[in-house]
Amino acid sequence: MTDAYPPTVGAEPPPQVNGSGGLSAGGSGRRSGQRSRDSRGGWFGGRPRRGSGEAAAADGARPAMRQGREAVRRRRNRRHLTVTAVLAAVLVGAVLVVVWTLGRPETPGAAPAPTPTPSSTWFDQQRTLLVQVRDDDGLTTGTVLLAVGGGPGSVVQLTLPPNLTVDVAGAGTVTLANAARLPDTLASVDAVSDLLGVRVDGGLALDRLAFAGLVDAIGGVTMDVATGLTRTTPDGKTTLLVPAGRQTLSGVAAADYVTTLGPGEGQAALTARFVAVLDEVIRRLPEDPPRLRAVLTSLGALSRTTIPTDDLTAMLLELRSRLLAGAPKTDELPTTSLDIAIPPTSRIRARDAAALTRDLFPEALRDASDGTTRVRVLVQNGVGTPGLGGLARDRLYEGGLTYVNGGNADSFGHTDTVVVVAADDPQGPKNAAAVVAALDVPPSAVRVSEQTQRIADVVVVLGSDFVDGSPA
Numbered sequence: 001m002t003d004a005y006p007p008t009v010g011a012e013p014p015p016q017v018n019g020s021g022g023l024s025a026g027g028s029g030r031r032s033g034q035r036s037r038d039s040r041g042g043w044f045g046g047r048p049r050r051g052s053g054e055a056a057a058a059d060g061a062r063p064a065m066r067q068g069r070e071a072v073r074r075r076r077n078r079r080h081l082t083v084t085a086v087l088a089a090v091l092v093g094a095v096l097v098v099v100w101t102l103g104r105p106e107t108p109g110a111a112p113a114p115t116p117t118p119s120s121t122w123f124d125q126q127r128t129l130l131v132q133v134r135d136d137d138g139l140t141t142g143t144v145l146l147a148v149g150g151g152p153g154s155v156v157q158l159t160l161p162p163n164l165t166v167d168v169a170g171a172g173t174v175t176l177a178n179a180a181r182l183p184d185t186l187a188s189v190d191a192v193s194d195l196l197g198v199r200v201d202g203g204l205a206l207d208r209l210a211f212a213g214l215v216d217a218i219g220g221v222t223m224d225v226a227t228g229l230t231r232t233t234p235d236g237k238t239t240l241l242v243p244a245g246r247q248t249l250s251g252v253a254a255a256d257y258v259t260t261l262g263p264g265e266g267q268a269a270l271t272a273r274f275v276a277v278l279d280e281v282i283r284r285l286p287e288d289p290p291r292l293r294a295v296l297t298s299l300g301a302l303s304r305t306t307i308p309t310d311d312l313t314a315m316l317l318e319l320r321s322r323l324l325a326g327a328p329k330t331d332e333l334p335t336t337s338l339d340i341a342i343p344p345t346s347r348i349r350a351r352d353a354a355a356l357t358r359d360l361f362p363e364a365l366r367d368a369s370d371g372t373t374r375v376r377v378l379v380q381n382g383v384g385t386p387g388l389g390g391l392a393r394d395r396l397y398e399g400g401l402t403y404v405n406g407g408n409a410d411s412f413g414h415t416d417t418v419v420v421v422a423a424d425d426p427q428g429p430k431n432a433a434a435v436v437a438a439l440d441v442p443p444s445a446v447r448v449s450e451q452t453q454r455i456a457d458v459v460v461v462l463g464s465d466f467v468d469g470s471p472a
Helices: 052-103 187-196 208-217 251-259 267-283 289-298 309-325 350-360 388-398 428-439
Strands: 023-025 028-030 035-037 043-045 127-134 140-148 156-160 165-168 172-175 202-206 221-225 229-232 238-242 245-249 303-305 329-332 335-338 345-348 376-381 402-408 418-422 446-449 458-462
Touching (some): 127 309, 140 251, 156 267, 156 350, 165 345, 208 251, 208 267, 208 289, 221 251, 289 309, 388 402, 388 428, 418 428
Parallel strands (some): 156 329
Antiparallel strands (some): 221 245, 418 458
C-alpha cells in the first residue's frame, strides 16, 4: 500500500505527456527519446542544452529539490516506524494475555462457569428419548424408545416396527415410517406417546447421511456381521454393501447396514441391526460435553431434535454411562399384522402393550390426573362399519383428547355406544364426561368397570347408534 503525500516546495513535479507525445517536466520540453532510468527507479528526462543562466538556475535549484525529497523520505520512514511499533505492541500484548490466561493459578474455591445442562436431579426419574433413522426417501427404517435414569437403573429399549399405524392430529392414520415425512418435528414423538401412554421427553431423527456422519465422528463402530449385506437393483445387479465378519464399519457402511433390507430379510432383522449399531455408537460418544455438543451440531439440518442440544447432550451422556456399566433391557412392541393392507401394516396389541409399558417405563407413564397430559381414549369399532373409528378420532381431537386406535371390538353387533372408565380412577367421572361431550353421545353411555383399566384412561366401543359420527 502506497501512502499519498502533498507536494513539497522545491520538489520536481512528475513527468507529464505533452501535446506532441513527449514528456515534460517542470514545464521544460523533453523528448521521449531522452528518458533514462535513474538509480532510484523513477523515470526522469534527459537534460537539454541550456545557456549559462539556465544552468546556474538549475544548479541553484538542486539543493532545494534534494532537501524536499529527503523530507518526504524522513516522514515516510517515521510513519512506517510508528505503524511497526504499534503492531509490535499489540502482538506482545496478545501473547501476554494468552500466557496469563493459561498460566495463572486458579483462585481457591473458584470454578469455571458450568455449561448449562439439566439439573443433577433430572435423571432421578426415568427420561425417555425416541431415536429414529431414515433412508434416502425420508422413510423411517428404525425406531427405538430409550429410557434411562430412575429406579430401573439400566437402559431400557423398546423397538417399534416402521409399518406400525399411528394416529397424528391433522394427518389421520399413518405408518410410523411415513410420520417422519411430516413437517411437524413432533409428529412421531406425539404419536408414539399417545399410542403407548408413555411420556416421551425428546426425539432425535437422523437422515442416512447424518447417521453416517455421526459414526465417522466417533471413528467408526466395530460390529460382528453374521451375514454379508447385499443390495440388488431393479436390473438384477447385486452389490455387496457390508461383508461378513468382525470389522469396523465406516459411516457409509454403518448407514447402509441399518437402512437396507437384505434379500429375504424381515423388518425385525433390520431393526435388530439398528439397535445394535446405535448402542455401540452411544458407547463410543465423547464423554466431554462440549465435544459431544459440537458433534451433534455438526450434523446440521440432516438431523432433527425436539429438545435443546444441551438436554440431548446430557441424555446421551447418561445413556453412554449406563450402557458402559451394563447391558440394556430390550423388548419389542406387541403388534398385530394387518396383511389386508398393501403394503402390510401392523397395529398395537393394546392390552399386551399396556402390560409391557408398565414394566419397562414405570416412572414415565402418562398421568392425566395432573391436568397437563391429555386424556387417552382407546376406541374400538363394535359395528364393523369402515371409517367409524376415524370419525370418532376427529371428534376426540377437536375436544382436546388423545385418540388411540383400538381396532375392532371382540365382536360386532353392538347397538349402543359405551364409554368405560375404571372404578379405581378418581379422574374417571371427569374423563368420561369429556369423552361424552366430544363424541356427542348421551351420558347414559358411561359405564364404570370394577376391573383395573390401564390400556387407556377411557375405553369406547362404538355401537350402531354412532352413525356418520353422530349418535342415531
